[in-house]
Amino acid sequence: DSDPSGTASGDGPKLVYFMAPNTTPTRYIQQDGPAFEKAIKALDPSVEVKFVNAGGDSNQQLAQANAAIAAGAKALVVVAADPNTSAGLLQQAEMANVPVIGYENPPVKGKLYAQVIFDPEKVGEQQATYFASQVAGGKLGAKPVKVARQYGNKGDVYTTQMLAGQNKVIEPLIQSGDIQVVCEDYIKDWAPDNATKATEQCLTKTQNGVGAFFGFYDGITAGIIAALKDKNLKTPVYGGQNPELTGLQYMLTGDQQDNVLKAFSVEADGAAKIALAAVKGEQPPADLVKDTIDNGAMQVPTAKLESTLIHLEDGKDPGDAVQKAVDLGIFTWAQICVGPAEGTETCKTRNK
Amino acid sequence: MSLLELTNISKHFGGVRALHDIDMTVDQGEVVALIGDNGAGKSTLVKIVSGVESPDSGEIRVRGESARLVSPRAAAEAGIRTVFQDLSLCDNLDAVQNLFLGQERSGSVLTGRRIRRHVMEEQAQRILESLSVKLRSLHTPVVALSGGQRQGIAICRALISDPAVVILDEPTAALGVSQRGEVLDLIGRLREQGRGVVVISHDMKDVRHIADRVVVLRLGTKVAEFRRGEYTPSDLVSAMTGAHEEGGDL
Amino acid sequence: MSLLELTNISKHFGGVRALHDIDMTVDQGEVVALIGDNGAGKSTLVKIVSGVESPDSGEIRVRGESARLVSPRAAAEAGIRTVFQDLSLCDNLDAVQNLFLGQERSGSVLTGRRIRRHVMEEQAQRILESLSVKLRSLHTPVVALSGGQRQGIAICRALISDPAVVILDEPTAALGVSQRGEVLDLIGRLREQGRGVVVISHDMKDVRHIADRVVVLRLGTKVAEFRRGEYTPSDLVSAMTGAHEEGGDL
Amino acid sequence: MSVATETAARTPASRVIELAGRGHRSIPVLVVLAIIWAVFYSQSSAYLSFRNITNLTLQIATTAILALGVVFVLLVGEIDLSSAVLSGVCAAIAAGLAVNSGLPLPVAIAVAIASGMAITLIEALVITFGVPSLIVTLGGMVILQGLILVVLPPEFTVSVAGTSFAKIASTAVPAGTSYVLAALGTLAFALYKAYQYRERLSTGARTSPVSVVVPAALVAAVLFGGVYILTRQRGLPMPVLIVAVMLLIAWYFTTQTRYGIHLYAVGGDREAAQRAGIPVRRMVVYSFLILGACAAVAGMVDASRQLGVSVTSGAGPLMLNAIAAAVVGGTSLFGGRGSIWSAILGALVIGSISNGVQLLGLTTEVQYFATGSVLIIAVAVDVVLTRGSLWPGRRS
C-alpha cells in the first residue's frame, strides 16, 4: 500500500481536500466547506470531499496536507492558517504533483494552481470609502471627527492588506484634518473580548470623546458594541465585514452601520469549478479565472470576486440592507432573527 | 479473642521479599514489641496493619472478624491507630491541625462542619503537656519544628481518637530524655486501659522493660517469639542477628 | 588552634529565639557531644555550621580562620561534613548515587565527567559493609529503603570525602543494635584519625561512652559544658532540664 | 523530604511585613498592587478615575472567578488547562437555552453550572484513576473545543444583546441597596468574629477584643470604600457582587471548616493526608467540582458582558491568565500553599497591568514588552518582600 513514486496517480475515488485554517472565523467550517462540497457534488458526484481544520497552526496544516497527499488527494483547496508560513505546504504538494487551489486566505510564495479571493485590500477600501462618505456628509458631526480605529492581529497578512486598503482612503482624511484618530489598537487574535477591552480603555482615555468607531470585521465590531452597550453609549460603529451573524443582527438593531458581504456561496462555487478542472488535469476555467496575482513566486491565476458593501440608511428599514445578505444565501432570516434581533420591526415583518 | 490477629501475611516489593508468612496476635491490655535488624520488615508489617500497604496474601482479623484494611481510613475505623516511622505529618499544617487531622472537632453539617479551633487548641495543649512536648507556638507549620517536637505530635495524634490498638513505629527515636520517659509511661497507661499496643524499638532495654511479648523478625520472617520473663537479652540479639555467639552490652 | 570555633552565634526564626550567644569549639581528635531537650536548638546549630542556615550574628572560625559558611558547599570545602537529622537524601536516587552525591567519582572534563559507576559501586559496598548496613540492591531508589538503611547511607555519605570535621545529628536514632555499635566504633576511629566529631544524641549512656566533651543547650542557650569524667549522669539531666531534683534512670 | 529552609538572612523589609501580616500572605501582593497603581497613575491620571476602576473590576471579573476555581485545584496539587474552554461551553449551553430555546434564565444557569460540574467530575475521576491532570485537562480541553461546536447552534454563535441573559453582567445594584449590603456584610462579619471571641474566652484561651474590632473595621473599610468607588458610575455592577459572594463562600469553607484543612492537607502531603484517614480522592473530586461551577459562572458572566457566545469563548489567554493570577497571588503550583485571596489579588495585578498598558496608548510591541516585564517585576517585588530568600527551598 505504499506509494514510493510520490505522485498521486492511480484510480480509486477522486479525493479533494478542503483545508480550513481554524474554527475561527466560523465561516470555513460552517458555510464555505459545506457549500463547496455541495457545489462539487452537483458538478461531479464521483468526487469525494474531505475536510480538515488546522487549528490555526501552519505546522499542523502542513502535516494535514502530507496526510491528504498520502491518502491520495487529487487536489487541495487551502485556506492558509498563515499564508506566510505555508510555502512548505505548496512545496510538498508540488513535489507530489497535487494541484493546490488557494481559497480566500491563500498560501503565498509557492506554486498554486489557481486561487479564489475577495481581495482584502479591496474590502478595506470599501469599508473606508463608505466611512469617508459618512464623514464627508457630516453624519458624524463637526470635523475633525474623533475616530477610534481597531485593527486585526498585528503581523497577520490579512491585517496588513486590509489596513493598506483602508489607509488608501483614510490617510488623506487624516492629512486634511477631517479625521482625528484618537485611539488605535491592534486586536490580538481578532478576539471580541480584546476589542471590548480596547474600547473601554479608549473611552476612559478620551473621556467618551469618540465620534465613531472604525473596526476591521464583525467580531471586532461586536466587541466594540458590547463595551458601548455596557456604558449606554450610542457612538456609531463602522467597519464590519465577513459577515458574522452578530454583525447582521447588530445592523438590524442599529448598532452597526455597515458590513461588507463576501458571498461564500459564490466563492465556494468558483473553487469547486476550479478544483474539478484541476482534478481532470485541465487549465483553470477561463470564464472564472480572469486575473493573475503575484504571490512572490509566480503569477497565480486568480478569480477575484466582488464583495458588496451594505449599510444602514436614515429613515429606511435596516432590513433592506440585510436582505442582500439573505439573498446571497449567507444567513436566513430565521437564523438572523434570534437574540437581539428578535424584537426588531424588521424581523417581525420579514421572518415568517 | 484477640484484638488483632495476623495469619500468614506475606509481602513482596518487586523482587524483594519483605515479609513471609508472618503470624502475630495482639490481645487486650497487652504490649507486643516487634524487633529486628534494619530492613527486617517491621515497618512493612506495620504499614499492612495500618492499611497503607496491602499484603500479597494472608489474613487480618480484628476482634475475631476478618477485616479488609484497604486504607488507613478503614484501619482507623477498625480502631487501629499508628505512629509511622516517618511520622507522616503534613508539613504545611500547624501542630493543632496535624494532631486532629481527619478527626477534627467540628460543628454540624449545617455550619459546613465548622472547625471548633478553640476546643482543639485546648485539647491539644493538654495532650501535648501530658507527654512533655513543648512547642513555642501552636500556629507554626510543623515543618519548622524540631525532630523531637514532630515526633511528639505524631504520638499524640494517635491517641486522640481513643483507639483500641495503638501501633508505634520507633516512637522514641528522636525524643529527649524526659519525653522518652513519658512515652514509656504512656505505653504502660495504654495497657492498663485495656488497649493493645505494638511497639517497634531498637532499644533492648526499653523492650524488656515494657513488652509483655516480643516478636522477632529477621529478613522478613518471624524467627522467634518470647513472653515476658522467658528470655535473656542475648536471646533477643541472637534471634535478631541469627548469630548465637553475640551477646552485646545489654 | 581548634578545628572549629563558634563565637556568639545567635539565630532567630521570626519571633522564636532558636540560639542565643553560643560558643563552642571542636579540636582535632575530639568528640564533642551536643545534648539538650527537644527543641533546644541542637539541629539549628548544626545547620549553621553546615552552611544550611546562616546565623543572625556571631563568628565561625575553621582552623583559626574566619569562615563564611554561606552554603553547604562552602562548609564541605572547609572540610565539614554533616549527617542531618532528616538525613537529606534524594528519594529518587539510588544508594550509590546518594552516597556519592556531589562528590562523584568521574572521568575528566573531556568525557563530560563521565561517571565511573563501577568504582563507586565497589567503594559503596565496602563502606556500607563497614557499618553493617545491609541493602538488598544498590539500584533501588532510597525511598524504598527502611528507616535504618537510609540512616546508614546518610552516615556513610559523610565519610566518603575524608572530612576534617564530622557532624552527626542523632546518627543512631533509627539504627539496629549491631549498626548502632558499629557507628559508636566508627566515632572512636574518627577520633583516632585526628578528626573532630560533633555528635547529637539523646542517649546519655552513649554520650558518656564516647564524648570527650559535652555541651548542653537549653532553650537556645548553652547552659553547661563538661569534660570527660568531670560529670555525673544527673549533672547532664539537670543541666538539660534546668531542674536539679530529677536524676532519671541513667 | 524537602523542607523549606532559608539559606540567607531575611531582608529587614520582610521582617516588617511578616510582623504586620502575621501570616497574611496577601499583604505583599497588596503592596505590589499599590506600586503598580502608583506607577500607572503617574503616567496617566485617568488610570485611577472612578470610571477606570469600574472598568478594571469588570475586566477582571471573569479571570478572578475562574482563578478561584483554579486555586482549589492547585491547592490539592493538581493543575487544569480545560476550564477556560469549559467556561465557553457552559456559556454556550446557558445562552442557547435562555435565548434560543427560551427557557427561564435561572433554569438555564442551573443547567450550565450542572454541566460544568459534570464535565469536571469526569475529568476528576480519570485523574484519581491515575492519569496526570495535565494530560486529562489538556485532552479535555481538546474535547471541549469540539463540544462547543456541537453545543452551539449551527451558526456557531448566540447573541444575547437585549435579552434577559445580558442582565447578568449589566444589572447595576443601586447605590442605596449597595450600602445596605455593605452594612449587612460588615455586621455579619463582626458578629461572627465576636462569636469566635466568646468561644475562645470560654476555653480560657488568650484573646482580646482587638481580634474583633480590627478585622471588622478593615472589612467595613473595604466594603464601604468599594461600594463608594464602584457606585460612582451606575450602581454596583452585578459581576462585582457575584465575585464578592463567591469569595465569601470560598473564604468560609477554606478557612473555617474541616473541608478547608483537608484541602490543604491533601495538597501539602498527599500520602500523609491519606494516612490520617482523609479521603484524598474525594477531596480532589470536590476541587474539580468547584472548578466546574466556577468555570460555568465565569463563562456566563463573560458571555453576558460580551453579549454573545461563539467558538472563541473561553479561548485566548483566559486560561493562562487564571493560572497566573493564582500563582501571582501566592498559590503554589505544587499544592498546599496559597489562599482564595490569591485569585482576586492575582487577577487584580494582571488586570491592572493590562488595563494600564492599554490606557497609555503604546505601540503593540511596547505593550507586549510592558505587560510581560511588569508582570515579572511585580512578582519579583513580592519575592523581595517575602519569598526571595527562600529559593531554592520553595518552588512554584
Add this chain to the structure above:
Amino acid sequence: MSVATETAARTPASRVIELAGRGHRSIPVLVVLAIIWAVFYSQSSAYLSFRNITNLTLQIATTAILALGVVFVLLVGEIDLSSAVLSGVCAAIAAGLAVNSGLPLPVAIAVAIASGMAITLIEALVITFGVPSLIVTLGGMVILQGLILVVLPPEFTVSVAGTSFAKIASTAVPAGTSYVLAALGTLAFALYKAYQYRERLSTGARTSPVSVVVPAALVAAVLFGGVYILTRQRGLPMPVLIVAVMLLIAWYFTTQTRYGIHLYAVGGDREAAQRAGIPVRRMVVYSFLILGACAAVAGMVDASRQLGVSVTSGAGPLMLNAIAAAVVGGTSLFGGRGSIWSAILGALVIGSISNGVQLLGLTTEVQYFATGSVLIIAVAVDVVLTRGSLWPGRRS
C-alpha cells in the same frame, strides 16, 4: 515527606513489564504506541505506509526537539511556557540573517542558538532569584511575542523558499550514507558497552556479556530499521538526523555523567541536593540554557520546513504539545522523574494520534473528540501498565 507507596496490589501486567523493562520506563509507552498504530492502521491502511511514517517523523521533529528541552527543565522541577514563542523568535533571527542580510548559514544558525540561550539565561536568572518559573516564562512569552514583531522585517515575514536555509529540513541523506551512519552508530554503541563491561569486570562486579550484546542488537535493529523505513522516499530527512544526534548527546549527558545525576538530584529534592553541595542554581540555569538551544533548533527546523517565518511561528499548540509530550512520555511535572526518551516517545504518541485522526478525514468536531480522548486513553493505558495503582502517591 511524601513517599510513593502502593495502596493496592499491582496488576500482573505491570509485573511482567517491570521484569521485562528493569527500570526502562519507556516500555509501556512503546506498548501504548503500538496499540495506537494498530488501531489507526485497522482504520486506514495508508497509516503505516512508508510515506506516512516519514510524514509522521517530520511532523513531530519540531515538537520532539522542543520537548527535549522541556524535559530538562521539568527534570529540575521548573516549567516553561515561553520556549515555543522563543523558537519563533530564533527562527526569525536566523532566517533574517541568512536570507535578508545574506550571512553564511552556519553563522546565522550560531547567532540564533546563542540568542535562544541568552534569552533563557535571563529567564533562568530571574527564576533562581526566586520568581516562580510559571510567571517568568509566561511574562517571557508575552515579551517574546512583542520581540518577534521587532525581529521580523517590516512586512512581518521572511520567506526562505529556495534559499540555503530551506536545506536544513529538505536535505535528504542518501540511503547509502544513512546505512553507513547507522552502522557507525551501532558500532560506537557496542564499543562503549564493551568498554563498560570491561570496566565492571576489572572491579570484579557481577556482569555478563549479555549486557553488551542485547542492547547493541536492539540499537542496531532500531537504527537499521529506522533507516530502511525512512529512506524509502528520498533518503533520510535531515530533521530526523538532527533529532537523533540531539537525543544521543542528551542521553550521554543525562545518564552517563555527573551532570545527569545532579540534574535528577535537584529535581528530586532540591534541599537535599543543595545540602550535598550541588550548585542547585547553576543546574537550573544549565537546564534553561539547554532549553534555549533546543528551542532555537526547533524553530529553525520548523521554519525551514514551512519555508517561512512569521508572527505565528511558535504560536499555536506547539508549547502545550511539547509539555504534553514530555509528560506523556513519563516525565513528571514535579521534577526528578523522567528521561529524555519521554520527549521523543511522547511526541510520537501525540503526533501519531493527530496524524491518524487527520488521515481518517473525520469532521472537525469528531477530530477534536478523537484527539482528546485518544490522548487520555493512551496515558490511561500506560497508567494501567505501570503507574495506575500508585495514585495518590505519585503526582504529575
